[in-house]
Amino acid sequence: MQNHSRNQMFDSDEPLALIVEGVFRSLWFAVIASFSMVRLVFRAPLLMVAAASSLGAIWFFGWRWSAFTLAGFLAGVVIWRFTHRASYMSLLQPTLSQTWRAPLYRLWFPHVARRCGLVVHEPSLPSRERRDLEAARLLKVRVQGTGAERLLLRLPVGMTPEDVAVRAQAVGQAFGVAETRTLASRPGRVWLEFRRRDVLKMTVRPVAQDVPDLAALTLGLRDDGRPWHLRLQGTHVLIAGATGAGKGSVLWSMVAGLAKAIEGRWVEVWALDPKGGMELGLGRAAFSRFEGGSAEAMCDLLEELVELKTRRSMALSTHGIRTHVPHAESPHIVMVIDELATLTAFAERSVVRRVEQALGVLLTQGRAVGISVVAAVQDPGKDVVTWRDLFPARVAMRLDNPIQVDMVLGDGARERGALADQISELQAGVAYVRVEGTREISRVRAAYLSDEDVRSLADGIEASRTAQPQPEEAA
Numbered sequence: 001m002q003n004h005s006r007n008q009m010f011d012s013d014e015p016l017a018l019i020v021e022g023v024f025r026s027l028w029f030a031v032i033a034s035f036s037m038v039r040l041v042f043r044a045p046l047l048m049v050a051a052a053s054s055l056g057a058i059w060f061f062g063w064r065w066s067a068f069t070l071a072g073f074l075a076g077v078v079i080w081r082f083t084h085r086a087s088y089m090s091l092l093q094p095t096l097s098q099t100w101r102a103p104l105y106r107l108w109f110p111h112v113a114r115r116c117g118l119v120v121h122e123p124s125l126p127s128r129e130r131r132d133l134e135a136a137r138l139l140k141v142r143v144q145g146t147g148a149e150r151l152l153l154r155l156p157v158g159m160t161p162e163d164v165a166v167r168a169q170a171v172g173q174a175f176g177v178a179e180t181r182t183l184a185s186r187p188g189r190v191w192l193e194f195r196r197r198d199v200l201k202m203t204v205r206p207v208a209q210d211v212p213d214l215a216a217l218t219l220g221l222r223d224d225g226r227p228w229h230l231r232l233q234g235t236h237v238l239i240a241g242a243t244g245a246g247k248g249s250v251l252w253s254m255v256a257g258l259a260k261a262i263e264g265r266w267v268e269v270w271a272l273d274p275k276g277g278m279e280l281g282l283g284r285a286a287f288s289r290f291e292g293g294s295a296e297a298m299c300d301l302l303e304e305l306v307e308l309k310t311r312r313s314m315a316l317s318t319h320g321i322r323t324h325v326p327h328a329e330s331p332h333i334v335m336v337i338d339e340l341a342t343l344t345a346f347a348e349r350s351v352v353r354r355v356e357q358a359l360g361v362l363l364t365q366g367r368a369v370g371i372s373v374v375a376a377v378q379d380p381g382k383d384v385v386t387w388r389d390l391f392p393a394r395v396a397m398r399l400d401n402p403i404q405v406d407m408v409l410g411d412g413a414r415e416r417g418a419l420a421d422q423i424s425e426l427q428a429g430v431a432y433v434r435v436e437g438t439r440e441i442s443r444v445r446a447a448y449l450s451d452e453d454v455r456s457l458a459d460g461i462e463a464s465r466t467a468q469p470q471p472e473e474a475a
């Protein structure tokens with residue numbers, strides 16, 4: 001009986017059959033090799049140019065000159081790396097990393113995918129009889145200048161992006177990366193993103209915003225190197241973080257971003273600092289209205305804003321306008337509350353009820369009339385449950401435990417990569433935010449303003465305020 005291997009083409013060991021098979025296999029190999037070469041030229045053009053020039057140099061000038069030139073080239077790369085690190089990291093490093101990392105990912109991914117459970121099984125079989133039917137497949141590897149490495153996966157039938165998100169940390173650990181998350185792609189595919197280098201390691205400086213955009217105010221940097229934009233118009237923002245997480249830096253970056261609008265009088269920032277002015281009192285002059293300390297006084301200010309809201313609503317409906325457009329006579333009002341829990345902590349029951357009612361009205365009806373509430377909380381467990389869903393935009397800074405992450409950003413956020421409970425105490429200002437209109441999570445760092453920066457920001461705003469008379473509120 002003949003014992004054929006699985007890959008044998010003909011059911012015979014005759015010499016002619018073997019020769020024909022050999023010819024077919026060689027042709028097939030030549031086609032695959034040519035196709036791979038063409039693909040490589042498109043995928044790694046720099047590598048191909050380098051290889052072609054090296055071969056050309058050896059052909060024309062001989063080994064010695066070629067080795068000399070190669071050494072010179074390598075020295076140039078090393079000098080570039082140490083003298084102009086930023087341009088090296090964004091221009092050359094991604095190509096070099098892609099060149100050697102992509103083949104490694106391709107080699108190891110099938111094994112890692114099976115070990116980490118990126119596989120589908122036959123659901124109708126009892127679990128002990130199930131075998132792996134199909135694993136997620138790696139389609140593309142992309143290394144970016146910001147240190148992110150992205151793997152595009154094709155999902156087998158029966159697997160969802162959420163299944164990948166649940167196992168993403170295990171896959172990341174297998175490739176030696178601590179920071180992993182999933183990003184949406186088209187149906188049936190998902191990006192797995194690894195971060196080996198952290199662009200948020202360094203403190204971020206605020207950027208001047210000459211014409212502040214309320215739909216996309218720049219507050220800092222995202223970990224893909226792009227600016228972190230936060231919408232203020234038509235929304236409310238909740239900032240949650242343990243003590244020292246850097247909530248103050250988000251608030252002050254926001255005020256700094258709004259500075260030109262405040263000076264132009266089409267935005268006003270009102271502030272409540274229940275901690276007695278400890279945090280916001282430093283730049284008190286930046287706020288059009290400020291209360292810190294007495295619960296009654298803070299409650300009165302909230303109710304004053306509710307009255308303003310009512311007047312604006314009536315004026316807008318009289319004129320048949322659905323959305324408020326800010327201008328000097330009717331500015332957009334940002335109500336900042338530093339530490340929502342303390343707002344009512346020591347107040348009498350009647351005041352607590354008034355505060356809750358006013359806050360409820362502002363959060364449910366304020367957005368269309370140009371009022372945004374921006375509130376900070378230390379302990380989302382206690383405070384957020386009642387109000388969370390009324391804040392469309394949420395920022396999770398360093399939190400004490402994983403449960404709090406989902407409390408702030410919504411169910412499943414931590415699984416999708418929002419590791420706010422793992423932010424280091426040394427990285428104040430770092431946060432996870434939900435990308436607007438999607439379930440995608442982004443890691444960001446707020447710009448930092450020192451006490452001196454805050455004072456000069458507030459002084460600048462006050463100087464411009466005293467130079468111009470206050471206009472009357474109109475709708």
Ligand SMILES: Nc1ncnc2c1ncn2[C@@H]1O[C@H](COP(=O)(O)OP(=O)(O)OP(=O)(O)O)[C@@H](O)[C@H]1O
Nearest residue numbers: 203242243244245246247248249428429446447448
């Ligand atoms: N964006 C930032 N970048 C760098 N360092 C920061 C940043 N934000 C805050 N820090 C540092 O962390 C310290 C604590 O920050 P901050 O007071 O804003 O925290 P917090 O969350 O408001 O704390 P608390 O709730 O106790 O008021 C600051 O004094 C500063 O040294």
